[in-house]
Amino acid sequence: MNDYKSIALAESRAYVFKIILRLSGYLAxxxxxxxxxxxxxxxxxxxxxxxxxFFYTSTWDPVRDSFGxxxxxxxxxxxxxxxxxxxLPFSFALAIFLGEYLKQGRLSNIVSTTLDLLAGIPSVIYGxxxxxxxxxxIRDFQNMLGIVPHGVGIFSSSIVLALMIVPYSASIxxxxxxxxxxxxxxAAQSLGATQFEVVTRVILPYAKSGIFAGILxxxxxxxxxxxxxxxxxxxxxxxPTSLFSPANTLASVLANEFAEASEALYLSSLIxxxxxxxxxxxxxxxVGRWIIRRWMVNG
Amino acid sequence: xxxxxxxxxxxxxxxxxxxxxxxxxxxLILPLLFILFYIVKHGSASFSWGFFTxxxxxxxxxxxxxxxxxxxxxxxxxxxxxxxxxLGILIGIYLSxxxxxxxxxxxxxxxxxxxxxxxxxxxxIAYAWIVMPMGGFSxxxxxxxxxxxxxxxxxxxxxxxLILVPDSLKEASLALGVPYHSTILKVVLPAGKSGIMSxxxxxxxxxxxxxxxxxxxAFGNPFMATNLFKPVNSLPLLIFNYATSPYEDWQTLAWGAxxxxxxxxxxxxxxxxxxxxx
Numbered sequence: 370m371n372d373y374k375s376i377a378l379a380e381s382r383a384y385v386f387k388i389i390l391r392l393s394g395y396l397a398x399x400x401x402x403x404x405x406x407x408x409x410x411x412x413x414x415x416x417x418x419x420x421x422x423f424f425y426t427s428t429w430d431p432v433r434d435s436f437g438x439x440x441x442x443x444x445x446x447x448x449x450x451x452x453x454x455x456x457l458p459f460s461f462a463l464a465i466f467l468g469e470y471l472k473q474g475r476l477s478n479i480v481s482t483t484l485d486l487l488a489g490i491p492s493v494i495y496g497x498x499x500x501x502x503x504x505x506x507i508r509d510f511q512n513m514l515g516i517v518p519h520g521v522g523i524f525s526s527s528i529v530l531a532l533m534i535v536p537y538s539a540s541i542x543x544x545x546x547x548x549x550x551x552x553x554x555x556a557a558q559s560l561g562a563t564q565f566e567v568v569t570r571v572i573l574p575y576a577k578s579g580i581f582a583g584i585l586x587x588x589x590x591x592x593x594x595x596x597x598x599x600x601x602x603x604x605x606x607x608x609p610t611s612l613f614s615p616a617n618t619l620a621s622v623l624a625n626e627f628a629e630a631s632e633a634l635y636l637s638s639l640i641x642x643x644x645x646x647x648x649x650x651x652x653x654x655x656v657g658r659w660i661i662r663r664w665m666v667n668g
Numbered sequence: 669x670x671x672x673x674x675x676x677x678x679x680x681x682x683x684x685x686x687x688x689x690x691x692x693x694x695x696l697i698l699p700l701l702f703i704l705f706y707i708v709k710h711g712s713a714s715f716s717w718g719f720f721t722x723x724x725x726x727x728x729x730x731x732x733x734x735x736x737x738x739x740x741x742x743x744x745x746x747x748x749x750x751x752x753x754x755l756g757i758l759i760g761i762y763l764s765x766x767x768x769x770x771x772x773x774x775x776x777x778x779x780x781x782x783x784x785x786x787x788x789x790x791x792x793i794a795y796a797w798i799v800m801p802m803g804g805f806s807x808x809x810x811x812x813x814x815x816x817x818x819x820x821x822x823x824x825x826x827x828x829x830l831i832l833v834p835d836s837l838k839e840a841s842l843a844l845g846v847p848y849h850s851t852i853l854k855v856v857l858p859a860g861k862s863g864i865m866s867x868x869x870x871x872x873x874x875x876x877x878x879x880x881x882x883x884x885x886a887f888g889n890p891f892m893a894t895n896l897f898k899p900v901n902s903l904p905l906l907i908f909n910y911a912t913s914p915y916e917d918w919q920t921l922a923w924g925a926x927x928x929x930x931x932x933x934x935x936x937x938x939x940x941x942x943x944x945x946x
Contacts, residue, residue: 643792
């Protein structure tokens with residue numbers, strides 16, 4: 370009798386446990402939906418007031434209640450594209466270096482551990498370093514070129530951003546390159562291909578879409594990066610006219626102005642920027658992961 | 669003759685490529701190492717007993733420390749962990765136990781997307797969810813923002829670890845009549861303990877350096893604060909505020925705080941690595 374009871378008890382506990390598991394899974398969905406709904410509902414006011422012109426007007430002047438997100442969109446895209454362009458050859462070289470030339474051994478361990486550790490350095494510290502080491506250098510450089518020596522600006526933030534995303538993008542490319550079947554490489558080598566030819570004719574064609582996905586994901590990373598860019602971009606709410614001019618990104622304008630926004634429309638306009646940022650990064654990471662998954666299945 | 673030439677040029681290309689790859693890698697590793705070195709050099713100069721035990725002093729006075737930021741950071745991490753660790757593990761179990769289900773697939777997508785949400789957006793969310801209803805900045809709201817950022821990391825590492833636990837282990841336990849919940853909690857989870865622990869450490873390491881989500885939640889506080897529902901300082905916030913200030917004393921404190929934070933984050937990630945290797 371007692372045994373039956375305890376079995377029934379255990380079964381009902383197991384049942385409750387399964388329900389808890391399922392509910393926590395649903396909670397993850399609810400959190401993401403909650404994030405989206407909160408942003409959308411708080412952004413509604415600004416989108417009603419400003420309409421679609423919010424996205425293409427280029428004046429951001431909270432005092433006169435004119436809110437246009439275009440300069441920040443451009444600022445975000447320019448810094449991220451520039452950072453990605455700077456970092457790409459390096460991270461790719463590093464991935465090849467670690468994946469093909471230096472597969473094991475002490476040096477390989479040191480390099481990859483260093484990369485992992487550097488990926489862990491907080492963004493605010495990169496910004497701090499950039500402010501004190503890089504910005505003076507850039508200022509000298511600008512003096513040499515004879516342009517206004519701001520020091521801070523798109524160029525400075527892109528360089529630091531590039532340094533920051535290298536560990537991330539190198540580790541993705543490395544993983545992708547590691548997925549290229551060994552027998553393909555060996556087949557090419559046995560036909561007399563040099564390492565260079567193996568890389569350009571076997572690895573690259575095979576890992577093409579994986580690498581592309583990695584680039585998209587790194588791009589998403591660069592776009593969402595906040596602190597270092599906020600400290601280095603110079604915070605100017607206008608469309609940048611040159612690579613050295615101060616600007617603002619979606620993330621940096623949020624970091625700078627959100628705490629000061631007391632007016633409803635101002636606050637709502639800032640949250641519209643956050644919504645934009647949310648969508649852009651979500652799309653990049655979604656497409657990146659989708660490509661990688663499809664590539665891994667079809668191989 | 670022609671064949672020989674083409675072989676030569678192929679080999680030359682190969683060597684050139686090798687050099688380019690090596691040089692580019694070195695050019696990259698060096699500045700990164702230089703950053704690390706720079707932080708150590710400037711940070712260690714400001715380490716002293718007072719640095720760890722005192723609160724920041726006013727502009728003009730020398731000395732002072734970052735004890736309030738250390739306490740604040742620990743409070744924020746603690747709050748985030750209380751929410752994110754149990755929930756993250758549960759969601760991870762759910763995902764690894766329901767590999768085929770459509771809902772789990774969608775949950776996984778949501779967790780991945782959540783991981784990609786920019787940290788500054790998380791700050792705004794915590795502002796809207798906690799700061800606005802409660803009427804003020806607080807350590808609690810900052811902890812919640814960090815918890816949402818930590819959650820996907822714990823979930824993913826739990827799922828990835830548990831998928832590797834052999835099904836036969838679970839089946840053996842179930843066949844012996846051990847109820848489902850005990851099987852999961854006492855057989856499957858312990859088998860994946862080190863992986864999950866390392867995921868937790870990585871999650872803590874990730875959020876302890878976050879600044880953006882704290883700007884409008886924990887907000888910062890120049891004084892010692894231990895109340896969970898009042899604004900607190902944290903190391904990243906202190907670095908941000910003092911790095912952008914014009915005062916040298918404050919910048920020195922910020923370098924010290926940077927080194928402390930880097931040491932903390934790096935030792936967590938090293939610990940996480942060691943755990944996985946076991």
